Amino acid sequence: MQDPLRINRELTLPLSEIAVRASRSSGPGGQHANVTASRIEASFDVLASATLTEAQRRRLLARLGPRVVAVSQDARGQARNRDLALRRLRDRLAAALVLPRTRRPTSPSRAQRTARLQSKRLRSNVKRDRRRPASED
Secondary structure, rough: OOEEEEEEOOEEHHHEEEEEEEEEEOOOHHHHHOOOOEEEEEEEEOOOOOOOOHHHHHHHHHHOOEEOOOOOEOOOOOHHHHHHHHHHHHHHHHHHHHHOOOOOOOOOOOHHHHHHHHHEEEEEEHHHHOOOOOOOO
């Protein structure tokens, strides 16, 4: 993945802003894992990025903090783990940048109100029928 990391339609990060570190893995590979550095940690510094707009930077800082890290040690090879770590980093950044839709207040329809009152009436009748009969003194 030498191409820039495309986060969403508005943001594409150059790989020069993402620090990738390799270390020994505790995951799959058996004895092979003892001699290879196949664990990959991809980290992105939000404050030092020149690519982010101020609004994106504020949103990422509020939701993820100043440093976003993704780790992969699932695969046996370093190249596959690097791709997985970058994909996880991209997914984490994309999820943090999603703006929630604004809620428009609504009110229940007449049919919904009628149905609710009808179910309340039925439930009330069921409870009334379960009561002990009044004594006839």
